[in-house]
Amino acid sequence: MEPIRTYLNKHAPGDSLIVSDPEIGLKYIVVIPSYLETRLEESLVSLFDASHPSLPVEVIVVINWPEDESQENIRLSRETVLTTKVWARQHSSEKKQFHVITAGFIPRKKAGVGFARKTGLDEAVRRFQRAGQENGILISFDADTLCEANYLKAIENHFLMNPSADGCSIYFEHPMEGNSYKPEVYKAIIQYELHMRCYLHAIRHGGFPHAFYTVGSAFAVRANSYCRQGGMNTRKAGEDFYFLQKFFDLGNFTDLLSTSIAPSPRPSLRVPFGTGKAIDQLLKSSDSLKSYNPETYNILAGFHALVPLMHEQIKISGNADLQGLHPCMKEFLAELNFEKEVLEIYRNSGSREAFVKRVHRYFNMFRILKFAKHARNSFPDLPVAFCAKAIMETTGMKVSNEMSEKDMLLEFRRKDKGLSGQQ
Numbered sequence: 001m002e003p004i005r006t007y008l009n010k011h012a013p014g015d016s017l018i019v020s021d022p023e024i025g026l027k028y029i030v031v032i033p034s035y036l037e038t039r040l041e042e043s044l045v046s047l048f049d050a051s052h053p054s055l056p057v058e059v060i061v062v063i064n065w066p067e068d069e070s071q072e073n074i075r076l077s078r079e080t081v082l083t084t085k086v087w088a089r090q091h092s093s094e095k096k097q098f099h100v101i102t103a104g105f106i107p108r109k110k111a112g113v114g115f116a117r118k119t120g121l122d123e124a125v126r127r128f129q130r131a132g133q134e135n136g137i138l139i140s141f142d143a144d145t146l147c148e149a150n151y152l153k154a155i156e157n158h159f160l161m162n163p164s165a166d167g168c169s170i171y172f173e174h175p176m177e178g179n180s181y182k183p184e185v186y187k188a189i190i191q192y193e194l195h196m197r198c199y200l201h202a203i204r205h206g207g208f209p210h211a212f213y214t215v216g217s218a219f220a221v222r223a224n225s226y227c228r229q230g231g232m233n234t235r236k237a238g239e240d241f242y243f244l245q246k247f248f249d250l251g252n253f254t255d256l257l258s259t260s261i262a263p264s265p266r267p268s269l270r271v272p273f274g275t276g277k278a279i280d281q282l283l284k285s286s287d288s289l290k291s292y293n294p295e296t297y298n299i300l301a302g303f304h305a306l307v308p309l310m311h312e313q314i315k316i317s318g319n320a321d322l323q324g325l326h327p328c329m330k331e332f333l334a335e336l337n338f339e340k341e342v343l344e345i346y347r348n349s350g351s352r353e354a355f356v357k358r359v360h361r362y363f364n365m366f367r368i369l370k371f372a373k374h375a376r377n378s379f380p381d382l383p384v385a386f387c388a389k390a391i392m393e394t395t396g397m398k399v400s401n402e403m404s405e406k407d408m409l410l411e412f413r414r415k416d417k418g419l420s421g422q423q
Contacts, residue, residue, distance in 0.1 A: 041084075
């Protein structure tokens with residue numbers, strides 16, 4: 001329990017926010033940040049209907065709002081607190097308990113999804129401490145998300161089958177059709193998810209070993225690992241990306257593919273970037289979504305191919321020869337002062353294998369994203385359908401000119417789940 005105790009004392013001091021004692025053997029806690037959500041109950045019902053794992057589960061909803069919120073929104077938020085507490089009492093059992101935390105009037109500087117998610121996750125850590133559970137699993141979910149019936153059992157089985165895993169990215173699929181949203185919303189989310197999958201597939205194909213999706217409603221981590229990594233951050237957007245990056249760097253992160261969650265495709269202006277913002281911008285534009293130029297990934301692949309050779313170059317000459325890299329990459333590495341960094345990495349690596357791991361830890365998903373944005377100066381973004389076809393060809397997937405964006409997305413999904421592609 002030492003990592004949990006140390007973390008709580010340093011990063012989350014204070015009393016528990018939930019009064020009742022946890023069930024003996026509590027193992028899994030789902031955390032849901034909620035701000036002016038209209039579909040929260042649907043998400044809770046989805047979790048309620050999910051099959052029970054073998055050990056107790058808790059669901060913690062963090063209903064939050066900022067200090068300068070309008071009176072009408074405060075009224076709506078307080079009403080949500082009351083109705084959700086009633087729902088939680090009616091649906092809680094020994095195996096699965098639901099709790100509601102109120103986090104109102106948060107200072108505007110802190111208010112946002114990161115703060116709310118951290119509030120819930122930190123309270124979950126306290127619950128595990130009270131339950132004497134040092135190997136609890138923290139599960140991140142959203143108030144506009146649905147899960148499959150096997151969701152909780154799949155998470156249980158995944159961590160049992162992967163005892164050394166610090167965490168996992170959970171498979172997701174945005175809805176592509178239905179009556180809940182306008183047709184243009186479904187068209188927009190198809191393009192955005194296609195962009196997401198293109199990006200990850202291209203990076204993985206290029207040789208980077210720690211590429212995973214970063215979706216706030218689709219990950220789970222061990223509580224002791226959460227504490228060792230300093231917990232969740234309080235960013236207003238992208239909190240999931242920066243949080244999970246710390247786990248990717250450890251090298252013990254995994255994909256959970258035996259279940260699926262369905263995040264909402266709705267537009268949103270509540271965050272400065274992310275899915276909701278992208279959908280909103282697409283709906284306001286007559287253009288199709290653009291994605292990173294495929295040449296960006298070719299340049300990245302060239303860099304990753306050179307990394308193992310750098311060790312021998314430094315060993316022989318005392319310097320890393322970067323001349324074989326594309327000028328765009330060399331320019332970016334110069335901005336990072338990479339030659340100095342890589343020599344320091346070499347001095348602290350006892351073998352070529354250790355050297356390669358350290359370079360990947362340095363040139364991680366965060367710096368890969370920064371390079372992709374830097375490369376736009378030389379290689380402008382292109383329509384996502386064009387990029388998807390190019391990446392499918394490069395990665396050995398079957399593709400034809402007749403395929404729609406939806407067809408291509410379905411192929412990427414099949415590839416992600418390890419299923420055979422188009423026949």
